[in-house]
Amino acid sequence: MQKNIVLLAVCFILVSMAYARQEGSALSQNVPSRYKGAESITPRQLRAYLEFISSDELEGRNTPSRGLDIAAKYIASHLSRWGFKPAGDDGTFFQKIALVKNPVDSATTMFELGSQQLVYATDYIAGLRAGSMTGKLVYVGHGLVLKEKGLDAYKGIDVQGKILVWSNALPKGVTQADLKGEWMNALTYGANHGATGVIILPTYASMVTWEQQVRATRQGQFEMEKYREASLAKLPTVRVNPKGMNAMFQGEPTSGASIFNAAAAGEHVEPFELSKSASIRVEFQTQVQYASNIVAVYEGSDSKLKQEYVAVGAHYDHVGVGRTVQGDSIYNGADDDGSGTVAVLGIAEALAKGPKPERSVLLVWHAGEEKGLWGARYFTDNPTIPLDKVITQLNIDMIGRSKKQGDQNPEFSGTHEVFVIGSNMMSSALGALSERVNKNFYRLQFNYRFDDPNDRNRFFFRSDHFHYAQKGVPIIFYFDGTHEDYHRPSDEVQKIDFDKLAKVTRTVYATMWELAGDMKRPVVDKQLPPELTRR
Numbered sequence: 001m002q003k004n005i006v007l008l009a010v011c012f013i014l015v016s017m018a019y020a021r022q023e024g025s026a027l028s029q030n031v032p033s034r035y036k037g038a039e040s041i042t043p044r045q046l047r048a049y050l051e052f053i054s055s056d057e058l059e060g061r062n063t064p065s066r067g068l069d070i071a072a073k074y075i076a077s078h079l080s081r082w083g084f085k086p087a088g089d090d091g092t093f094f095q096k097i098a099l100v101k102n103p104v105d106s107a108t109t110m111f112e113l114g115s116q117q118l119v120y121a122t123d124y125i126a127g128l129r130a131g132s133m134t135g136k137l138v139y140v141g142h143g144l145v146l147k148e149k150g151l152d153a154y155k156g157i158d159v160q161g162k163i164l165v166w167s168n169a170l171p172k173g174v175t176q177a178d179l180k181g182e183w184m185n186a187l188t189y190g191a192n193h194g195a196t197g198v199i200i201l202p203t204y205a206s207m208v209t210w211e212q213q214v215r216a217t218r219q220g221q222f223e224m225e226k227y228r229e230a231s232l233a234k235l236p237t238v239r240v241n242p243k244g245m246n247a248m249f250q251g252e253p254t255s256g257a258s259i260f261n262a263a264a265a266g267e268h269v270e271p272f273e274l275s276k277s278a279s280i281r282v283e284f285q286t287q288v289q290y291a292s293n294i295v296a297v298y299e300g301s302d303s304k305l306k307q308e309y310v311a312v313g314a315h316y317d318h319v320g321v322g323r324t325v326q327g328d329s330i331y332n333g334a335d336d337d338g339s340g341t342v343a344v345l346g347i348a349e350a351l352a353k354g355p356k357p358e359r360s361v362l363l364v365w366h367a368g369e370e371k372g373l374w375g376a377r378y379f380t381d382n383p384t385i386p387l388d389k390v391i392t393q394l395n396i397d398m399i400g401r402s403k404k405q406g407d408q409n410p411e412f413s414g415t416h417e418v419f420v421i422g423s424n425m426m427s428s429a430l431g432a433l434s435e436r437v438n439k440n441f442y443r444l445q446f447n448y449r450f451d452d453p454n455d456r457n458r459f460f461f462r463s464d465h466f467h468y469a470q471k472g473v474p475i476i477f478y479f480d481g482t483h484e485d486y487h488r489p490s491d492e493v494q495k496i497d498f499d500k501l502a503k504v505t506r507t508v509y510a511t512m513w514e515l516a517g518d519m520k521r522p523v524v525d526k527q528l529p530p531e532l533t534r535r
Helices: 002-022 033-040 043-053 066-082 186-192 204-208 210-219 225-231 242-249 256-264 334-352 374-381 428-439 465-470 498-517
Strands: 094-101 110-113 124-126 131-139 163-166 197-200 237-240 272-282 287-298 309-315 320-325 328-331 360-366 390-396 417-421 445-447 475-479
Touching: 033 334, 033 498, 043 066, 043 334, 043 498, 066 287, 066 334, 066 360, 094 225, 094 374, 110 242, 124 210, 131 197, 163 186, 163 272, 186 197, 197 272, 204 210, 225 374, 237 242, 237 272, 242 256, 242 272, 287 334, 287 374, 309 334, 309 374, 309 498, 334 360, 334 390, 334 498, 360 374, 360 498, 374 465, 390 465, 390 498, 428 445, 428 498, 465 475, 475 498
Parallel strands: 131 163, 163 197, 197 237, 309 360, 309 390, 390 475, 417 445
Antiparallel strands: 094 287, 110 272, 124 237, 131 272, 287 360, 320 328, 417 475
């Protein structure tokens, strides 16, 4: 099978070269000469790339997966042939990201409640931190210390050496928006005051998803190894279901059912120490795999300006193989973000054909965007080129679809339209340059509907540019909007509007070229709105 995949990749590379030779649709004579390189970016060329990137053989490009690795090698093979400088690890195009998952070791994980042995999955499941907890049980209700609301769940209670039993439900009169300033929940209070661990009681939501949670703990879920420790609670935890809860409160003055109902209603139950002790151990197995960002540099022609970079990026992963819908379980991700992936490939090929811009161009295909912007976070925290030399990042995520005539969906773009986000949020000069390029080129309809700190869809937070912006790099995000095939197996290549994909890609190329040739880098003259500084 591996040999067949390699042969398929070679065939697609050859077809791509043939398409590039066959089609070179000319631009208007009125287009500035510096944009002329865009004419090598063609619908046929982009289709050839995308037919491989979104093929069933790549199995949805999950992070990590064999399909994602094949896509990475396919992209890198083009970059090598075109003469790009590798800017990953150890002289390669690949910046490797260690991923770890920790399925629970149910053979060694245990929960002794007095003389009773609770059963994994039947009574309880493990949290994310390995460790042991022993001691008396103390019920701490909502577990909050919130000065602004006068709440302190621990008055008169010594939690040193105890296991906290926590409802994890907000009391009446408190919302998530109130959790700011000085506050602690059971996890943070317990860690700061000598508790040995936390038992989390069931909620309606956890009961509905119990079986999914059991599967997730047994299978484990990949995380970036570099950040895993920081993401964990400082104490080991377990979550019980109603059966486990009733065992804990059996014989106590307040029943488990009363505790559950009070928490669900936001009512207060005074914390109290239970008569029981527990000994709990949580252990995991560890599995490590790797995914890669693909990083390449096209060196500029100016001896001084080539020390700075215009970054162009997309995420090349999707969500893999999932729930079967109408007989199809492969989530090909042709638009999300196969379209961005091949757009950056098209831009790379156009650069390779020359001429060279004055500044260098940094190309990054990010892995793990669908998992939580993993690749972009990793690259901006561990840049392989100085991040303060990156003057702008142009992010391309879903630019291949158009709504049909008569479609009134305001959150989906038309054939000559694209949503533009962030171009004016940090740099007035960048916003003006973006508009100027478009007016001198295709005159696409730039729709700024989502360019709003209070956008209810929160698109600013949902793609790779976010992490560049957090590091002070001004960004532009190009996006076609929301359509019915988003994160479904039906996001397939035959639904792509390749004429639109080529036009938007050419526009990004022209914008990149303008930035690369401008003697002044875009001045960051605005702070990101406070609503956009944290995910």
